[in-house]
Amino acid sequence: MTPRAPRSAAPHDREPAGIDQIPVWTGVSVRAPRAFRDGLAHLLNDLNDEQYAAVTYGEGPLLVVAGAGTGKTQVITRRVAWLIAEQRALPEEILALTFTDRAAEEMQGRVDRLVPYGYATTPIKTFHAWGDELLRENSHRLGISGELRVLGRAEVVLLLREHLFELGLSRFTPLGDPTRFLSDIAGYISRAKEEAVSADAIEAFAAELRAKAAAVVPDAEAPAKERKKLEEYAAALTRLSEEQGELAAVYRTYRGILAKSGLLDFGDQVLLAYEILSSDPLVAARVRERHRWLLVDEYQDTNRLQGALVDLIAQGSGNLTAVGDDDQSIYRFRGAAISNILGFVDRYPDAGKVVLTKNYRSTTPILTAARRLVRFNDPDRLETRLGISKDLSAEADPGSSAPVGFRRFRTTADEADWIAQEVRASIDAGRRPRDHAVLVRANVDTVEIGRSLNMAGIAWRASGAAGLYDRPEVRLLLAGLRHAADPDASAPLFLIAADSRFKVPAAILTAAVGKARREHRSLRECLALIGAAHPETERLMGRLSGLVQESVERTSGEVLYRWLRESGLLAELTREASPEADEQIRNIGRLFDVVRSRSRLLELDRAPYLVRYLEELGEAGDDPSAADVDPDLDAVSLLTIHQAKGLEFPVVFVANMVETRFPARGRPPRLALAAELGGSDEVVPCDPRVADDPSALDEEALREERRLAYVALTRARTQLYLSAAERSTGGVRPRKVSRFVSEALDLARTQLEEVPFTGERSSAIGALEIVAPAPPVFAVREAGAAEQAPLTLSYTAIEAYLACPLRYHYQQRLRIPLPPHHAAIYGSALHAAVAEFHRGQMNGTAPELPALTAALDRSWQSAGFVSRSHEEARRDAALKVIERFRSEELASGVIPAYVEKDFSFEIGGHKVRGRWDRVDVRPLAPDERTKEIPVIELSGDTLRPTLPLSDEWVVISDYKSGGKDDDETGVARARDALQLQIYALAWRSTTGRLPDEVSLRFLDSGKTATVPVDPKRIEKAREKIAEAAEGIQTGSMEAKPDLMNCTYCAYRELCPSSKAPAGRPG
Known part of the structure; x- marks a missing residue:
């Protein structure tokens, strides 16, 4: 096979030096010579033979069967890097699809570390994110708004x-x-x-x-x-x-x-993408041309629609790499179709097959138990269908591994206590709390275990848990919102008045409740009467009265923020500065996100309507999750097995392994999609002439549960414990040990039932602990955790840290919510209308003014304005700006090369992310071209541009909603803007050259301030980014008090070091 010729000999198509240094090997069917592999050391040298075969596979479909712990993610990311290094694909020609934001971020981070500086532009997205992006790009074809509401x-x-x-x-x-x-x-x-x-x-x-x-x-x-x-x-x-x-x-x-x-639901993000690719040949051709290489992670979890979408995209080049493991298909309840991976070779008969069997995670006893278990799913496994071996070998086994343990208990309380004792002993022996995980089949099984961990003084965390509204800090804030919506409702007022922050004497509150009950009056009336002589009670009632009045005039978010401030909760939590307080602040921020999202669907955003809407959503099953736990906290992980997918721990306990709990009893939906339509449920009755028994055991549901148990077992690195309790605490019905324990340990069920009980105690003690649980133990951030992880920074984060590290801490880490401000709402709405115009323009049809007005209104929020008349005046001004903008753009005839284009690049091991508002690339006329290609020198590195200045002129612009600056001031702002300098660095990292000019486009005035790019200022920008990154990594978050900054800081009232004068605006 001869080496592939360069894509173009033109100077503007040269690769930057970093990637030119990687040699090209085209003999993909055999292992490369050692000398060659030395040139690709960072990509290939540490791969085993199977991984190497998968990474360096050539064109055409490929199925990679990746067992647990075999380096699946590494294979995907190395393959992306190898395709780029071999010049088989440009970075943007590769599309990697996965299922969770966490998995996408992990893959993106690995690719960023592998691919040379500036080349990490491969889209790595979830199916829904990619579909959402395609719909926005083609909204004009679908007749929907570019601003999608899901x-x-x-x-x-x-x-x-x-x-x-x-x-x-x-x-x-x-x-x-x-x-x-x-x-x-x-x-x-x-x-x-x-x-x-x-x-x-x-x-x-x-x-x-x-x-x-x-x-x-x-x-x-x-x-x-x-x-x-x-x-x-x-x-x-x-x-x-x-x-x-x-x-x-x-x-x-x-x-x-x-x-x-003008709405979509979650499924539409993929369904409409599939429909437009199926029905519009032009869109399909564009997508296939853009994504010549397709990689799908966790392929076994795709549903039929996602599988069909993948097949549609792959029809062009056929370069589809599907990576997955049928033994880890555990999302049938979400529609995952294991038939996609089981039938891959039928749909792609010429597909290559690579099986990864070297496990770098678990010991031999753990893998042996897992293998015994999952083989009970034969013959409905790839191993049987394809005639391959999936037996995993333990590459990290020290040779003296502990056997898989099994413990049997009288009650679930005994089981929970034993787990806590074992974790405590392990910690005392030198392990960290975070080295341990307790896995259960369902969230309800975590309650007793969490209680026992509390009793043992062990910090634990649960990831992705629902119940945001049950958190005490959130309940207090919602009580204020509910009181504003209905002042005569007693329950919200009682919750508020009983809170110790407001210092209402218990005697006054109790008397008021009694009076309200006896006289059939509202608690508000009675508390106002009885507490009139008590200053704190009177002060609280005055605050609540103001809140009620504000709810008539202000949006629900504004009312909620006022209550957050007046309750003193936010100030108290920011002063406390503990992991517990940080978690509560993040939950408050999560509540504001929910309120912001839900209120956008209201015809009138006011507290009474929002409270009613939230209650209706709750009745419909809405239960928002609490904020994610800080991953750097040193705590035991208490997770469902589904939540643990993709994670690993040195020590794992799989609890409550009893029949009826695990395997769980599946309950089919009341309205099931028939198997004849592609669903997984048999809803058509059997013909009695064919079968006397119309009901049959759902064998696939049992196989799914067994795969879930397999996933649980393979999360463990060195120690694995299985446990079961004969009875639930307080229960009387005996329960059998799960068949999965029998299958994994190769023991008869009767043998398991003969295992003696461990750690019996009085059931009365367990009942008492349920009534009076121990307080939770809060974890501490692990020392050095922040310093070890690469950062992902934005301009906003960099600017905030440089201005004041404490502001960065409040804004980026704690994400303390801020009240809406009219200037931000005005600016966001203008940006939305501008983006709508450019999207249509780039697709061949410039939108008319009504379409731009609709885009403006969709982004507009009636919050943060001084008054209704102020809001109306600002909207009228925005409409005039948009009308003038459209007219001027059409008159210029210039169509940008990119609009709202995401970028990311690396500096010092850290990623900087952002989005260019607008990039214009103009070919130069012959008489404009220079004779030489300039060389740019930055920090000692010499880079020759891949888009020479002699061929094209590049201008990067940022839109600003303001426009009061004179020409000289505007130019100075453009020249000094760190944001524009970061944009220039991003362009250089992507193309190998700096842009020629950067500009600020002031929408209000219509003026543009344009300045040439100065390499010296770019070098200073790099130094500023490095300064911010170093400070953030070392955890330096001290305030930098300054009269000007403090006066206009949104957090000035919370900051203990603020120098802002009292009463000045922020």
């Missing part, structure tokens, strides 16, 4: 309820409870979208059922019992046909409601 599940239920009588429901609207089935209908529609099933397909299925029912004609001479069975069968088919027909109509109407309202 509904969550509970919001879909409320939308259905709002349009209940448009849905044409009959069977699913019982008169006593007409909204009873809406959540089930929302789930049915979601599954239909995941399976790419249309309303027409469901309607056709209903027609088939009708025909099938009509064809059932009992034999008049058959026995009465047989005739009755057939009549019942025909009636069931008829009923199911009517249900499916009604669901098809609802599905069709629902999609129409979404389109009319």
